[in-house]
Amino acid sequence: MSNSYATSGNSGPKVRSDCEMILELRDEGGIVIELKSKVQILYGESIEKQCVEILNYFGIRDAYLKIDDSGALPFVTAARLEAAIKQLIPSDMAFLPELLEENTYSTSSGRFRFSRLYIPGNAPGMMINAGLHSADGIILDLEDSVAPEKKDEARILVRNALRQVSFNGAERMVRINQGERGLKDLDFLVPHNVNLILIPKCESTSSVRDIENRIMEIKNWFGISHPVYLMPIIETALGVEMCFEIARASTDVVAIAVGLEDLTADLGVARTSDGAESFYARTRLVNAAKAAGIQPIDSVFSDVSDMEALRQTVISSKALGFEGMGCIHPRQIPVIKQGFAPGPEEIEKSKKIVLAFENAREQGLGVAALGSKMIDPPVVARAQKIIDLAISLGLLSGNWMNEIPAVPK
Amino acid sequence: MPAVINAAGRAVPTEINGKPVIPFKGVGKHMPYGNKYGPPIPSCSDFPDDGNKVVPTLEEALLRCGIRDGMTISTHHHLRDGDLVSNRIFEIASVMGVKDLVWFPSASFPCNDPVIKYLENGTINRIEGSMNGPLGRFVSEGKMKGTAVLRSHGGRVQAIQDGEVKIDIAVLVAPSSDSYGNAKGTGGKSACGVLGYAKADSMYADKVIVVTDNLVDLPCLPAEIEGNYVDFVVVVEKIGIPEKIVSGTTQITKSPDRLLIAELTASFLEKSGILKDGVTMQAGAGGTSLAIAVFLHEILKKKGWKSKFGFGGSTKYMVEMLEQGQMEYILDAQAFDLDAVISVGKNPRHIPYPVFNAYNYHSKGNLTSMMDIMILGATEIDLNFNGNVVTHSDGCLLHGIGGWQNCLHARNVILPVPLFRDRIPVIVDEVTTLCGPGELIDVIITERGIAINPLRDDLFESVKESGLPIKTIQELKDEAEKICGKPSKAEFDDEIVAAIKWVDGTVIDVVRKIKSK
Numbered sequence: 001m002s003n004s005y006a007t008s009g010n011s012g013p014k015v016r017s018d019c020e021m022i023l024e025l026r027d028e029g030g031i032v033i034e035l036k037s038k039v040q041i042l043y044g045e046s047i048e049k050q051c052v053e054i055l056n057y058f059g060i061r062d063a064y065l066k067i068d069d070s071g072a073l074p075f076v077t078a079a080r081l082e083a084a085i086k087q088l089i090p091s092d093m094a095f096l097p098e099l100l101e102e103n104t105y106s107t108s109s110g111r112f113r114f115s116r117l118y119i120p121g122n123a124p125g126m127m128i129n130a131g132l133h134s135a136d137g138i139i140l141d142l143e144d145s146v147a148p149e150k151k152d153e154a155r156i157l158v159r160n161a162l163r164q165v166s167f168n169g170a171e172r173m174v175r176i177n178q179g180e181r182g183l184k185d186l187d188f189l190v191p192h193n194v195n196l197i198l199i200p201k202c203e204s205t206s207s208v209r210d211i212e213n214r215i216m217e218i219k220n221w222f223g224i225s226h227p228v229y230l231m232p233i234i235e236t237a238l239g240v241e242m243c244f245e246i247a248r249a250s251t252d253v254v255a256i257a258v259g260l261e262d263l264t265a266d267l268g269v270a271r272t273s274d275g276a277e278s279f280y281a282r283t284r285l286v287n288a289a290k291a292a293g294i295q296p297i298d299s300v301f302s303d304v305s306d307m308e309a310l311r312q313t314v315i316s317s318k319a320l321g322f323e324g325m326g327c328i329h330p331r332q333i334p335v336i337k338q339g340f341a342p343g344p345e346e347i348e349k350s351k352k353i354v355l356a357f358e359n360a361r362e363q364g365l366g367v368a369a370l371g372s373k374m375i376d377p378p379v380v381a382r383a384q385k386i387i388d389l390a391i392s393l394g395l396l397s398g399n400w401m402n403e404i405p406a407v408p409k
Numbered sequence: 410m411p412a413v414i415n416a417a418g419r420a421v422p423t424e425i426n427g428k429p430v431i432p433f434k435g436v437g438k439h440m441p442y443g444n445k446y447g448p449p450i451p452s453c454s455d456f457p458d459d460g461n462k463v464v465p466t467l468e469e470a471l472l473r474c475g476i477r478d479g480m481t482i483s484t485h486h487h488l489r490d491g492d493l494v495s496n497r498i499f500e501i502a503s504v505m506g507v508k509d510l511v512w513f514p515s516a517s518f519p520c521n522d523p524v525i526k527y528l529e530n531g532t533i534n535r536i537e538g539s540m541n542g543p544l545g546r547f548v549s550e551g552k553m554k555g556t557a558v559l560r561s562h563g564g565r566v567q568a569i570q571d572g573e574v575k576i577d578i579a580v581l582v583a584p585s586s587d588s589y590g591n592a593k594g595t596g597g598k599s600a601c602g603v604l605g606y607a608k609a610d611s612m613y614a615d616k617v618i619v620v621t622d623n624l625v626d627l628p629c630l631p632a633e634i635e636g637n638y639v640d641f642v643v644v645v646e647k648i649g650i651p652e653k654i655v656s657g658t659t660q661i662t663k664s665p666d667r668l669l670i671a672e673l674t675a676s677f678l679e680k681s682g683i684l685k686d687g688v689t690m691q692a693g694a695g696g697t698s699l700a701i702a703v704f705l706h707e708i709l710k711k712k713g714w715k716s717k718f719g720f721g722g723s724t725k726y727m728v729e730m731l732e733q734g735q736m737e738y739i740l741d742a743q744a745f746d747l748d749a750v751i752s753v754g755k756n757p758r759h760i761p762y763p764v765f766n767a768y769n770y771h772s773k774g775n776l777t778s779m780m781d782i783m784i785l786g787a788t789e790i791d792l793n794f795n796g797n798v799v800t801h802s803d804g805c806l807l808h809g810i811g812g813w814q815n816c817l818h819a820r821n822v823i824l825p826v827p828l829f830r831d832r833i834p835v836i837v838d839e840v841t842t843l844c845g846p847g848e849l850i851d852v853i854i855t856e857r858g859i860a861i862n863p864l865r866d867d868l869f870e871s872v873k874e875s876g877l878p879i880k881t882i883q884e885l886k887d888e889a890e891k892i893c894g895k896p897s898k899a900e901f902d903d904e905i906v907a908a909i910k911w912v913d914g915t916v917i918d919v920v921r922k923i924k925s926k
Contacts, residue, residue, distance in 0.1 A: 016831050017831055017832070038831060038832075038833075039831070039832050039833060039896075040803070041802070041803040041804070041897065041899050041900075042802055042803065042832075042833060042896035042897055042899075043832060043893075043894060043896060043897070044897075045897060046894055046897075070831065071830075071831025071832040071833065072832070073832055073892060073893065073894075074894060128892070129665075129666045129669075129856060132666065132669060132856050132857065133665060133669065329665065330665035330668075330669075331665060331668065
C-alpha cells in the first residue's frame with residue numbers, strides 16, 4: 001500500500017478558492033500533513049484539523065498529505081480530500097458538511113425559469129458568489145464543462161456545494177452526465193436537496209424514465225418527499241423529432257431546453273446569429289412544450305461580450321414562445337430577465353383586461369368587454385399570468401387593483 | 410522605548426529613529442505652531458549665467474550635492490513601476506561607500522525591490538515611504554536597520570513643510586526638462602502626464618537634481634518643476650520603461666462579483682442623493698473604481714447632470730466624462746493611463762493639480778473636504794469602521810498609504826470592497842494596523858450588502874426605503890465568517906518595524922515585526 005498515492009483539485013498561479021491534495025497512504029508514522037497555503041496564518045491550523053478529522057472518518061491513521069491551498073473554503077477542502085481518499089480506498093461513505101438551513105427550500109413546477117446560470121462543476125471559485133446575481137436557477141454542471149479525468153471529484157464538490165453554498169433562492173439545478181454515469185451522479189445529488197436535474201442530449205422517453213425511477217429509488221431510500229424536477233435538453237435531430245414524447249415522459253418534466261451547439265453539429269450546419277438553421281427545431285420544441293403544458297427554454301448565448309446581440313436574441317426568442325434562456329456569464333442575467341419580463345404596455349393592457357373582467361363578474365355579466373371588443377376567457381387567463389409575473393418581478397404592486405382608480409364603465 | 414496609548418487607543422512610542430514623535434490626538438486636533446521649514450538661502454551668482462546646469466553624470470551631480478553618510482534622499486513615483494533612476498542613486502552611493510542614507514520616496518514599486526541589497530549592505534538605513542511586495546516582507550521581518558515611516562501623500566508634504574523631514578538631496582526624474590531645470594511630465598519617450606508629487610521636494614530640498622532623457626530648449630513650459638529651485642540637470646539615455654510608466658489602457662474589472670459591487674455603489678450614490686448635478690468626485694484606477702466611474706457616467710448622462718470637477722488619478726473613463734460633457738474639469742495629481750496622459754497634454758480643462766495644494770495639512774483649506782464622492786479601498790475594515798490599507802491580515806506590510814488618509818476627509822467616503830478575498834475576510838473585529846479612524850469612513854459596499862456608519866444617520870434615512878441591501882457591519886462580518894470560518898490572528902513580536910503617520914504628522918499606529926516561526 002505504501003506506493004499508492006492520489007491527487008485531486010487544482011493549484012497554480014491563476015487558481016483561486018481551490019486547493020490541490022496529494023495523498024499517500026502509509027503503513028506507519030501517523031498522519032503527516034505538509035500545508036502550503038495563502039491563508040496559512042489565518043486558517044492553517046483549522047485546515048489541518050479538518051483534514052485529520054476527514055482522514056480519521058475514513059479510517060485512515062497513517063498517511064502523508066500534501067496540500068497546496070489557494071484559499072479554498074472548507075466545503076472545497078473537504079471535497080478535494082474525500083476525492084483523493086476515494087481514489088485509494090473505494091468507499092460508499094461520505095463526509096458530509098452541514099446542509100445549511102437556507103438551502104432546504106423546494107421549488108414549484110410552474111415557477112419562472114427565465115435565466116439559469118451555468119457554473120462548471122469543478123470550479124469552486126465560481127460557485128461561491130453564484131447566488132448573488134439573481135438568476136432564476138443555478139446549474140452546477142457535471143457534463144461538458146468538466147474534464148473526463150475530473151468527473152469523480154466534481155461530483156463530490158457539487159454535492160458539498162449543494163449543502164454549503166447558498167444560492168439565495170435560485171432553483172438549485174444540476175446537469176448530470178449522459179447514460180450510466182448520469183444515473184450514478186444522482187446518488188450525489190438527490191439526498192442533498194437538488195431541485196431540478198437537467199438531462200443532456202435527451203433522445204428518448206426511456207432515458208427520462210430511467211432517471212425518474214432512479215430518483216424515486218433514492219428518494220424512497222432517504223425518505224425524501226420534496227419534488228425533484230426534470231429538464232431534458234434536446235441537442236440532436238432525433239431528440240427534436242421525439243420532443244413531444246419526451247415532454248410528456250414524466251410528470252416531473254417541467255421544461256424542455258434546446259442546446260444549439262450540439263444540435264447544429266448534429267445537423268451538420270454552422271450556427272448563425274439569425275438562427276435560420278435551427279428555426280424548425282426551436283419552433284417544434286416550443287410547440288411540443290406548450291402542447292405538453294410545460295416551459296420551452298432556449299439555448300445559451302455564447303458571446304458574453306456582446307450584450308446588444310444578446311438583447312436581440314432574447315426578443316426573438318420570446319417572440320417564438322420561449323420562456324427562458326441559459327446564461328454562461330452573470331452579466332447576461334439582467335438582460336435576459338428584462339427581455340422575458342413583460343413590458344409596461346403589456347402590463348397596462350393586462351391590467352385593463354383583468355379589471356374589465358372583474359367588473360363584468362361583479363355585475364353578473366357573462367361576458368366582459370373592453371371598449372367595443374369582447375374578451376374571451378383565454379385572453380383573461382393570459383392577462384392574469386402577465387399580472388402575476390409583473391408582481392413577482394417587482395414591476396407591479398401586489399395591491400395594484402386598490403391603488404388605481406377603477407376603470408370607468 | 411517609552412510607549413503611550415494614543416487617542417485611537419493604540420500603543421505607540423514617543424520616539425522613532427531617535428527623534429521624538431507626537432502620538433495621534435484625534436482628527437483635526439493637532440495644531441503645530443511656529444514657522445514653516447525653510448531651505449538654506451541660495452544665491453543666483455553661484456549658478457551659471459547662461460542657465461546651463463547640465464552635468465555629465467548622476468555620480469557627479471550627487472558628489473557636487475555633497476552626498477554623505479546619513480543624508481535624506483527623496484524621489485517621486487510618477488514613473489511608477491517603470492522607474493530606472495531611484496535604484497541607480499543607491500547603487501552609486503553604495504560604490505562610493507556612503508552609509509545610512511534615508512530614502513524618502515513618494516511611493517515605491519516592485520521595480521524598486523533591488524534596493525533591498527542596499528538596505529542589507531548598510532547604504533540605506535531606512536525607507537520613509539510606501540513598501541510593498543518583497544520590500545514590505547523585508548521590513549516586516551525586521552530586517553531593515555532603521556524604522557520605516559509611512560505617510561500619506563499629503564502627510565509627506567506636511568512633513569516637508571513643518572521640517573519633520575529635511576530633504577538633503579531631491580533626485581527628480583522628469584520626462585522633459587531644459588538645461589535650467591524647468592521640467593514637466595509630458596513630452597519625450599517617458600511621458601507620465603504630470604509631476605505633482607515632486608513640487609514640495611523641489612521647493613524644500615537643500616539640493617535638487619533633475620534627471621531627464623528629453624532635454625528640450627529653454628524654456629520648458631508649462632514648468633511643473635521650476636528651474637529656479639534646481640541645482641543640476643543630468644541627461645541620461647533612459648529614465649524609465651514607457652509601458653510600465655502608464656498602462657496603455659486601464660482595465661475595467663471583468664469579474665462579475667466586482668461588477669456587482671460597482672453597480673451597487675453607483676446605485677447607492679444615485680438613490681441616496683449623493684450623486685447630483687454639480688457633484689465633485691474622485692475614484693481610483695482599480696478595476697472596480699473604473700467600473701463605478703462608467704456606471705456613474707451613465708447616470709449623469711441619463712439625468713443630464715454634470716460633475717463640477719473630478720480629482721485625478723485620472724483615467725480614460727474620467728477623460729470620457731470630460732470629453733462627452735459630463736465633467737467640467739479634471740484636476741489631476743497623476744495620470745494613470747495613456748488616454749489621461751494625452752488629455753492632460755492637450756485639454757485646457759484637464760489641469761495638473763499637485764497634492765501639494767490638494768492634500769496638505771498645512772494648506773489653508775483642503776480640497777478633499779470639498780469632494781462629494783470619494784471612492785476608496787482597504788485591506789481590512791473593522792466593526793468600528795476603522796480602516797487598514799498598509800498591512801494584510803497576515804501582518805505583512807503590503808501597500809503604501811497613498812492619498813488614502815487625505816481622501817478620508819471627503820463628504821462621503823465610500824469603500825467598495827469584496828466581503829472576502831480568497832477566504833480572507835475584509836471585515837474584522839479590529840484592524841491589524843489602524844490607518845484611518847472609523848469616524849471618517851461612511852459606507853462599506855460589498856457584494857453581499859451595504860453597511861452605513863451609524864454616525865451617518867442621514868445616509869441611512871436616505872436609502873432605507875430604496876430596496877438596497879442595507880445591513881449592519883456586524884451582520885456583514887458574521888456572514889463572511891459563516892462562509893470562511895473564524896480566522897486566527899497574526900502574531901507579532903514587540904519590535905516596531907514601521908510607524909504609521911496620520912495626515913498631521915502624529916503617530917496613529919505602528920507595525921510590529923511578524924513573529925518568526
